[in-house]
Every structure is written in structure tokens, then in C-alpha cells.
Amino acid sequence: MIKTKPAQGELHRLREFGLRALAHCGALDEEEEKTAHAALADMQSVPAGHELIAEGEPLNRPCLLLEGWAVRQRVLSDGRRQIFSFVLPGDGLGLCARPDGVALHSTFALTPVTLAPMPLLNQRLQTRSKSPLSDAAWNMISLEETFLSNQVMRLGRQSAYERLIHLLLEFHDRLKAKGAVEDGSFVMPFTQEVLSDALGLSTVHTNRVLQQLRRERLIQTHAATVRLVDLVLLAEVADYHRSPRLG
Amino acid sequence: MIKTKPAQGELHRLREFGLRALAHCGALDEEEEKTAHAALADMQSVPAGHELIAEGEPLNRPCLLLEGWAVRQRVLSDGRRQIFSFVLPGDGLGLCARPDGVALHSTFALTPVTLAPMPLLNQRLQTRSKSPLSDAAWNMISLEETFLSNQVMRLGRQSAYERLIHLLLEFHDRLKAKGAVEDGSFVMPFTQEVLSDALGLSTVHTNRVLQQLRRERLIQTHAATVRLVDLVLLAEVADYHRSPRLG
DNA sequence: GTTTGGCATTAACATAGGTTACACCGCGCC
DNA sequence: GGCGCGGTGTAACCTATGTTAATGCCAAAC
Numbered sequence: 227m228i229k230t231k232p233a234q235g236e237l238h239r240l241r242e243f244g245l246r247a248l249a250h251c252g253a254l255d256e257e258e259e260k261t262a263h264a265a266l267a268d269m270q271s272v273p274a275g276h277e278l279i280a281e282g283e284p285l286n287r288p289c290l291l292l293e294g295w296a297v298r299q300r301v302l303s304d305g306r307r308q309i310f311s312f313v314l315p316g317d318g319l320g321l322c323a324r325p326d327g328v329a330l331h332s333t334f335a336l337t338p339v340t341l342a343p344m345p346l347l348n349q350r351l352q353t354r355s356k357s358p359l360s361d362a363a364w365n366m367i368s369l370e371e372t373f374l375s376n377q378v379m380r381l382g383r384q385s386a387y388e389r390l391i392h393l394l395l396e397f398h399d400r401l402k403a404k405g406a407v408e409d410g411s412f413v414m415p416f417t418q419e420v421l422s423d424a425l426g427l428s429t430v431h432t433n434r435v436l437q438q439l440r441r442e443r444l445i446q447t448h449a450a451t452v453r454l455v456d457l458v459l460l461a462e463v464a465d466y467h468r469s470p471r472l473g
Numbered sequence: 474m475i476k477t478k479p480a481q482g483e484l485h486r487l488r489e490f491g492l493r494a495l496a497h498c499g500a501l502d503e504e505e506e507k508t509a510h511a512a513l514a515d516m517q518s519v520p521a522g523h524e525l526i527a528e529g530e531p532l533n534r535p536c537l538l539l540e541g542w543a544v545r546q547r548v549l550s551d552g553r554r555q556i557f558s559f560v561l562p563g564d565g566l567g568l569c570a571r572p573d574g575v576a577l578h579s580t581f582a583l584t585p586v587t588l589a590p591m592p593l594l595n596q597r598l599q600t601r602s603k604s605p606l607s608d609a610a611w612n613m614i615s616l617e618e619t620f621l622s623n624q625v626m627r628l629g630r631q632s633a634y635e636r637l638i639h640l641l642l643e644f645h646d647r648l649k650a651k652g653a654v655e656d657g658s659f660v661m662p663f664t665q666e667v668l669s670d671a672l673g674l675s676t677v678h679t680n681r682v683l684q685q686l687r688r689e690r691l692i693q694t695h696a697a698t699v700r701l702v703d704l705v706l707l708a709e710v711a712d713y714h715r716s717p718r719l720g
Numbered sequence: 721g722t723t724t725g726g727c728a729t730t731a732a733c734a735t736a737g738g739t740t741a742c743a744c745c746g747c748g749c750c
Numbered sequence: 751g752g753c754g755c756g757g758t759g760t761a762a763c764c765t766a767t768g769t770t771a772a773t774g775c776c777a778a779a780c
Contacts (some may be wrong), residue, residue, distance in 0.1 A: 251547065300626055302712050308629040310622065323570035324611050327599070330622045354572070355602055364571050375557070375577045379547055381628035382555040382673035386767070417727065426629035428768050433729065465549050633737070664757065675738050680759065723780075734769070745758075750754090 231472070240292040240340055241266045246406065247290065247316035249327030249473060252361030261346055262359070264385075266290075267315035269342040272335055278319065279333035284365050285322035287362075288347040291315055294416055298331035312368070312397070316404045318366040321350055336416045364458070365471060372469050381426050384464070389425045390435050391464035398454055403472045411453035487539040487587055490515045494537065494563035494651065497720060499608030508593055509606070513537075516589040519582055524564065526580035530568035535594040535610075539560055541586030545578035546670070556671035558620050563651045565591070565613040570598055583663045584652050600679055602714070612718060628673050631711070636672045637682050638711035641692070645701055650719045658700035660695075 242268045248254060252263060271291060272278065278296060279285070310331050313319055319333065319341060350360035351367075373411040376396065380389040402413045414421075422432040439445045444460055446453040454460055461467075491513045495501060501509060516539060519525065525543060526532070543560040545660065557578050560566055566588060597607035598614075623643065627636045648659045661668075669679040686692045691707055693700040701707055708714075 280721090300499060302626070302630060304712070307624050310625055326611075326616060327615075330618060338532040352601065354599065364573075368571055369576075374625070375547070378557055378621070378625055378628065379549070379555050381625065383549060383553040430730090430769075431767055435766090437729080448664070453740085465551070666757085675762090676758090677739075678737050681737085684759075721756090721780100722778085724778085726775105726777095728773100728775080730771100730773080732772105734767105735765105736767080737764105738766085739764075739771090742760085745757090747757105747780090 235271070236293075236340075240269060240342075243271075243316065244290050244292050244342060248359065248362050250316075250403065250408045251363075251365040252358040254358050254362075258346075258357065262344070265344050265346065266292075266342045269340055271338060272339045272462050273337050274337050274339075274446050276335045278335055278339070279329050279334055281329055281332040283327055283329045285320050285327040288321050288344050289319040289341040290344045290347075292342055294335060294337040295335055296335050296339055297420070297424070298333050300331050307367065307423045307441070308426065309420065310377060311370065312424070314397075314400055314404070315406070317400075318363070321347055321351070321363060321367055321370075323367055325352060326385060335419060350379050369469065369471055372471065374445045377424075386425065386427050386431055386435050387438070389427075389466045390421070390432070390439070391444075392466050393421070393425060394452065394454060394464045395457070395460055395464060398457070399468050399472050409453070410455065410457065411451055413450050414452055415450050476579045482538075483515070483540075487589075491537050491539050491589060495518065495606070495609050495696070497563075497606040497650065498610075498612040499567070499589075500603050501609075505572070505593075505604065505606045512591050512593065513539075516587055518585060518587045521584050521586075523582050523680075524579055525582055525586070525588070526576050527581040528576055530576045532567050532576055533595065534592050534609050535568050536566040536588040536700070537594075537664045538564050538566050539589055539667060541551075541582060541584040542584050543580055543586055544667070545580050546578060546672070547578055555673065556667065557624065558572045558617065559671070561644075561647055561651070564647075565594060565610065567592055568598070568610060568614055570614055572599060580718045583667060614716055616716065619718065623719050624671075632648040633672065633674050633678055633682050634685070635711045637686070638691075638707050639671060639713050640668075641699065641701060642704070642707055642713045645704070646715050646719050657702065657704065658698055661699055662697050691703070 238294065241263065243263060245254075245259065248262055252414050277334045281300065290365065292311050293315050296319065297306055298310045298313070300310065301307045313333065346359055347363045350357060351363050355358070359371070373396065376392070380392050384392060398407060398410070398412060401407045406412055418432050418436070437448070440447065442457055446455060476583055487600065488510070492506065492509060497677050508510075509514070528547065539558050540562050541567065542562070544695060545557045545560070546554055547557065548554045593606060594610045596603060598610050601607070620643065623639065631639060644661065645659060648654050653659055665683070666676050666680050669676045672679065683694070684694075687694065691702055693702060
């Protein structure tokens with residue numbers, strides 16, 4: 227896999243972002259902050275389209291995603307793809323509660339990504355030491371589970387219209403918790419095909435529903451930026467409930 | 474909740490079944506077997522239709538399901554129900570890897586069930602002691618995750634026909650691992666509505682697909698018993714792969 | 721600056737699956 | 751033995767979503 231260091235100027239910004247993301251899940255004490263700070267120096271960039279974790283791979287290299295988006299996915303033997311969940315900047319990657327865990331899904335960079343290995347995260351999960359950092363790790367795992375549960379609900383019992391809204395709201399809230407939302411608008415740096423593979427729809431239909439939402443003035447888009455215009459109404463329509471753990 | 478002891482005669486059989494189920498996931502040493510044996514004395518029966526674990530409830534009372542079937546489910550505010558996973562006899566219930574875990578789904582008895590509290594299971598998860606019983610607990614959790622992943626794949630990217638076959642094969646393999654399959658046939662003690670709510674289909678369509686499978690002589694049914702006639706062909710059609718962890 | 725290729729958009733058409741409604745069947749209950 | 755009820759089986763019809771294919775747009779590559 228091709229890996230490079232990010233540009234010098236970026237480095238500082240990303241490191242700060244990483245520390246904030248960790249602290250957001252559970253405030254770090256001084257010692258932990260130092261360890262995390264050191265780990266963040268190891269950050270690496272990977273181009274879009276690369277596989278970050280292969281299905282079946284042992285999960286022993288936890289990372290923090292500092293920049294870019296990734297997905298967890300599986301592919302049927304005839305090529306149909308299902309996206310299970312999204313990994314956003316500030317999210318953990320390759321975490322595992324089980325001692326001998328193995329990846330159930332392949333993890334895949336949607337955009338160029340920057341990530342930093344964060345071995346402490348799994349260590350803390352394994353040893354069950356009680357610390358802010360282990361809180362952070364458990365929080366991340368716990369959120370992943372919540373999102374997966376929502377994904378099942380969407381796919382099983384919601385219409386395309388509801389599903390799309392529900393997913394957009396999830397993005398909104400997750401990004402907002404990371405300070406990446408401005409007046410209801412945020413960046414979704416990927417194609418409608420990705421959205422379709424997450425929602426279990428065809429690209430054509432995903433596009434139709436997007437058009438409808440625009441016509442109804444529930445969302446606005448330009449380039450990769452989406453703006454959710456009426457959050458309350460959208461949440462109502464899609465039976466969406468904000469995860470309390472998003473803080 | 475109404476709880477009663479099962480009949481005397483049953484008690485012995487169910488206890489043996491419970492011990493075998495635990496041992497199947499990770500062979501017990503003598504001491505653990507004694508503890509488990511004692512715990513199994515506390516078994517209780519709950520009538521069909523009762524909620525065993527409420528959504529949001531803290532997961533601190535792990536149990537072993539000894540008899541009957543249960544489901545984990547969520548319900549949308551307009552009443553649409555989605556079943557996330559099934560709990561079969563011999564499966565664990567209320568397990569949680571996280572220290573402060575809370576149920577994401579409501580767990581619900583499909584039939585009258587008998588279950589035994591098994592506090593040791595969570596203890597072992599929490600303390601990370603290395604023992605056969607903790608292997609068993611992790612195995613159960615790990616299987617749950619696998620099945621949930623398969624559920625997403627089914628709902629997102631498979632046709633009704635494929636979905637149904639895939640789920641039937643999953644039942645087959647899980648029950649077979651517990652010795653409850655005889656020449657490809659096993660008991661599914663619940664209505665087609667349950668199947669529909671698991672597969673994200675209407676009951677009418679579930680019925681249609683069942684008819685089709687019968688016409689194609691891929692399955693046979695009588696009363697609540699199903700027989701999968703050609704396992705290899707079925708697996709091929711539904712892109713089904715047996716979980717290696719089923720032993 | 722032209723070409724090219726990926727992506728969004730749109731239209732026409734096809735179909736899987738949903739909805740409603742009703743008949744039927746077995747079973748417990750009076 | 752008749753009645754009521756929950757479940758299965760069907761049919762007719764409807765619609766959400768898939769498929770195919772064509773068009774246009776824009777940005778990167780040449």
C-alpha cells in the first residue's frame with residue numbers, strides 16, 4: 227500500500243484535530259494526552275480507493291481517521307456491493323472489543339485519507355483499565371453498533387425517501403459533533419453510487435430521491451456540499467432519533 | 474413478568490442441553506462446569522410474547538436460552554417492525570462486551586421460553602480472564618455480529634427469494650450445530666409474519682416466495698417443520714457461506 | 721483547446737414486491 | 751356440532767424501485 231506523510235503544515239492541524247476527537251469521547255489526562263500526541267506523529271496518507279482493512283484480517287492495528295472518508299463494505303460474488311457503515315474524520319478504525327477479533331467487512335478509502343495508528347485504543351479495550359482513553363474507545367465501538375442498528379432499520383423497513391433522509395441526518399449529527407457542520411451544511415465527498423450502495427438502492431433511484439428532496443426544498447446541494455434545510459421536519463419524516471452518545 | 478419453573482422431568486434434560494451448548498463454544502473445565510451447573514438450576518419459563526429485555530435496558534443479566542425462540546427487534550413509531558436477529562435454544566442472551574452496555578434492541582419471546590441466568594458469562598467478558606467459559610462468551614458475541622452482518626447484506630442487496638433462502642440456511646446451520654436438525658429438516662416455531670419482519674417483506678410476498686420454493690422442490694414443509702432439500706444448490710443461489718465459527 | 725472519461729440527470733419501460741380483500745382451514749371454545 | 755379466530759393461501763391490482771439507455775456537463779489529461 228502506498229503511504230506518505232502529509233505536508234508539514236497539515237500535520238499540526240491534523241494532530242490537534244485528532245486530540246480533540248479523542249478528548250470528545252472521553253477527556254484525556256496528561257499522560258494519555260502525551261502518548262496520544264506521540265502516536266499522532268506517525269500519521270500516514272493513503273490514496274482514495276485503497277483497502278485499509280481486508281475482510282477476515284485480524285483487528286490488531288487500531289487507527290484514528292484524521293482526514294477523508296472510508297466505508298466498511300461487503301461484496302456478493304456477483305459484484306453487488308453493500309456498504310455497512312461510514313468512517314468519518316475523527317472516527318476510530320479497526321477497533322475491536324474481542325481479544326482475537328477479525329474484520330467482518332473490508333474497509334475502503336472513499337477519498338484520500340490520513341490516519342494515525344493508535345495502539346493504545348485496543349490495549350485499553352483489552353486490559354479493561356478504567357481511563358478516559360478507554361472510555362473513548364468504548365464510546366467509539368458503541369457508536370458503531372448504534373449506526374449499524376440504524377442501518378438495519380433503514381434497509382429493512384424504510385422507503386428510499388426515508389432511508390436517504392435518515393442517513394443524511396446521521397451524517398449531519400456525526401459531523402456536527404466534530405465541528406464540521408456550518409448552518410446545516412456539510413461536505414459529502416463521494417458519488418451518488420456510494421450513497422446507493424449504502425442505502426441498497428440503484429443510482430438512478432437515489433438520484434430521483436435527491437431531486438425530489440431538492441424540489442421540496444428540504445435539502446440544497448452544490449458540488450459535494452449538502453445543506454439540510456429543515457432538520458426538525460426531516461427528522462420527523464424519517465423517524466430519526468439523534469444518538470445520545472454523540473454528545 | 475410471569476415466571477415459573479419448568480416441569481421436573483424437563484429440568485434435567487434442559488440442564489444437560491445448556492451444559493452442552495456452553496461446552497460447544499469452548500470446553501469447560503471442572504470448576505466452571507460446576508458453577509454453570511449450579512446456575513442452570515435457576516432456570517425460569519416465560520410465556521410467548523413477553524419482552525425479555527427492553528430497548529435501552531442495561532445489559533447486566535446474561536442468560537442462556539434453553540428452550541424456545543426469541544428475537545431482537547425494533548419498531549418504528551408507525552408500528553413497522555424490523556427483526557434484527559433470532560435467539561435460538563442454546564444461544565446466549567443479554568451478553569455485552571462493553572462495561573456499561575445498554576440494549577439497542579428489545580428482546581422478545583416468540584414462543585414460550587426457558588432460560589437460565591448465567592452471570593459468569595459477563596463476568597468473564599469483563600475481567601478478560603482467559604478461560605473456556607470466556608471463550609464461549611466471546612464466541613457467542615462474535616457469532617451474533619456475524620449474523621447481524623449477514624442480515625444487512627440480505628436486506629440491502631438480495632432479492633426476496635435470495636433473502637429467504639439465506640435466512641433458512643442460517644437457521645439450518647445454527648440448529649445443526651446444536652443437534653436440532655434431522656436430515657435437513659428442523660422446526661421453525663413461528664408465523665410467516667415473523668419471517669416477513671425479519672426479511673423486510675410483506676407477509677403476502679413471504680408466502681409467495683415460500684410457495685415458489687415448494688413448487689421448485691427446494692424446500693418441504695409440514696406444520697412448523699421445514700426441510701431444506703438441496704443444501705448445496707440453495708447455498709449457491711443465495712450466495713450463502715457457512716460461518717466457520719459454528720464449529 | 722480539444723479530447724476523454726466519470727458522474728449527474730432524465731426518460732421510457734420493466735418488474736419485484738406491496739396492498740387489499742377474501743376464501744379456506746384447523747383448532748380451541750361454548 | 752357450531753362459532754370465532756388466527757394463520758395460510760390466492761387473486762387482482764397498484765406502485766416503488768430497478769434497468770437500460772441516452773444526454774449533458776465538467777474537470778483532468780493531452
